[in-house]
Amino acid sequence: MTITTTSGNETIVDSTASTTMGALILGLVFLLGLPGNIFVMWSILARARKQNITTLLILNLAIADGSLMALTPFFIIYLVLKTWMFGNVMCKVLFYLCLLNMYASIYLITIMSLYRVLAIRWPHKVRIVTGQKTVMRALGVMWVLVMVASIPAMIYRKKTEVSTRLVCDSFHDTKKDVMIQYMLELVIGFCIPYSIIVISYIGILRRIQQTRFGRRVRSEKLILAIVVTFCVFWLPYHVINMVQVRDTWLSILHSKLTVAAAFAFISSCANPVLYFFAGKSYIRREGMEFMARLFERTGLDSATRKTHNMQTFCRLYCDYTGDNSNTVRKCIDFCYLT
Known part of the structure; x- marks a missing residue:
C-alpha cells in the first residue's frame, strides 16, 4: 500500500493541503472505526445467542478492519509532522499490515458472497460444503495466503531521507519492479476477488427473482452494501497506483496520493455504520444487543x-x-x- 511516493526531490508530505486533508480523514476514520469495529466484535462474541457462518465471517472482517484502525495514529502523526519518525522496521511492518488488511477484507467479502450464493442457489447441498469446520479451515488458509501475498510491501518499503525529510516509501530498482508490485496489488486485491463477487451476486439476484418469497432480500442488501462500499473506497487507490507507473503522470497525481490512500481507509470504518442503519429497527426492542440480533437474522x-x-x-x-x-x-x- 502506498501513502507516500517520491518524484525527484519531492515527497507527498510536502503538500500541506493533501497532508491536512489526509490527516483529517484518518482522524475521523479512527474515531468512528475503532470503537465501531470493537462494538461489532463485542456484539458477536458476547451478545449473539447463536453463532453462524455469516457472523463468523463478519467477526473476522471486524478484526481485520479494527486492526487497521489501531494503526491509523501512526499515519496521522506522519502526515502532521511531515516526517517518518518510527524507524525502518516500523516503516515495513505498518505498511505490510495495511496491505494485509486490504487483502483480508476483500477475500472475507468474497468468501461471504460465495457462501450466500451456495446457500441460496443450492440450499440442499450447502451444509455439506460449508460446515463450521470447513469454513474455519478456509479462513485459516485465507489468512496464511494474504500474509504471504503482502510480503512485497516489506520488500519494497523502506525509510530514507529525501530533501532533508525522512520518508517511508516504496523504492524499486527497475521500472519492472514498480509494475510487478502494483499489478500484483490490482490483480490479487481487486480484479480476482471482485470478478468472483460479481458472478456470485448475479447468481444471487437471479435466484431471488425466480423465488416467490423475498425474505432474504434484506440481508442480501446489507452484504451488497458492504461489497459496493469496499469497491467505491478502494478503486481510486488502485487506479492511481496503476497510473503513477507512468512518470509523466506523477506530477499530476502527486498531491492526490495521500487523499486517495486515506479515502481507502474509510472502507474499514464504514461497515459498522452500515450495520447500524441496517439494524436500527432492532434498537428500540433490543437496546445494546440490536447488532447481535441483526447478525442472527442475517445468517x-x-x-x-x-x-x-x-x-x-x-x-x-x-x-x-x-x-x-x-x-x-x-x-x-x-x-x-x-
Missing part, C-alpha cells in the same frame, strides 16, 4: 435448514402424487426453484 444457516426440510417434504409429495416421470420431474424442479 442463512437456519433459513437454509428450513428450506432444505421444506424441499425434502415437497419432493416426497411429488414422488407420491406424480402419475408419470415427466410430472414428477417438473414438480421436483418447482420445489428447488421456490
Whole structure:
C-alpha cells in the first residue's frame, strides 16, 4: 500500500493541503472505526445467542478492519509532522499490515458472497460444503495466503531521507519492479476477488427473482452494501497506483496520493455504520444487543435448514402424487426453484 511516493526531490508530505486533508480523514476514520469495529466484535462474541457462518465471517472482517484502525495514529502523526519518525522496521511492518488488511477484507467479502450464493442457489447441498469446520479451515488458509501475498510491501518499503525529510516509501530498482508490485496489488486485491463477487451476486439476484418469497432480500442488501462500499473506497487507490507507473503522470497525481490512500481507509470504518442503519429497527426492542440480533437474522444457516426440510417434504409429495416421470420431474424442479 502506498501513502507516500517520491518524484525527484519531492515527497507527498510536502503538500500541506493533501497532508491536512489526509490527516483529517484518518482522524475521523479512527474515531468512528475503532470503537465501531470493537462494538461489532463485542456484539458477536458476547451478545449473539447463536453463532453462524455469516457472523463468523463478519467477526473476522471486524478484526481485520479494527486492526487497521489501531494503526491509523501512526499515519496521522506522519502526515502532521511531515516526517517518518518510527524507524525502518516500523516503516515495513505498518505498511505490510495495511496491505494485509486490504487483502483480508476483500477475500472475507468474497468468501461471504460465495457462501450466500451456495446457500441460496443450492440450499440442499450447502451444509455439506460449508460446515463450521470447513469454513474455519478456509479462513485459516485465507489468512496464511494474504500474509504471504503482502510480503512485497516489506520488500519494497523502506525509510530514507529525501530533501532533508525522512520518508517511508516504496523504492524499486527497475521500472519492472514498480509494475510487478502494483499489478500484483490490482490483480490479487481487486480484479480476482471482485470478478468472483460479481458472478456470485448475479447468481444471487437471479435466484431471488425466480423465488416467490423475498425474505432474504434484506440481508442480501446489507452484504451488497458492504461489497459496493469496499469497491467505491478502494478503486481510486488502485487506479492511481496503476497510473503513477507512468512518470509523466506523477506530477499530476502527486498531491492526490495521500487523499486517495486515506479515502481507502474509510472502507474499514464504514461497515459498522452500515450495520447500524441496517439494524436500527432492532434498537428500540433490543437496546445494546440490536447488532447481535441483526447478525442472527442475517445468517442463512437456519433459513437454509428450513428450506432444505421444506424441499425434502415437497419432493416426497411429488414422488407420491406424480402419475408419470415427466410430472414428477417438473414438480421436483418447482420445489428447488421456490
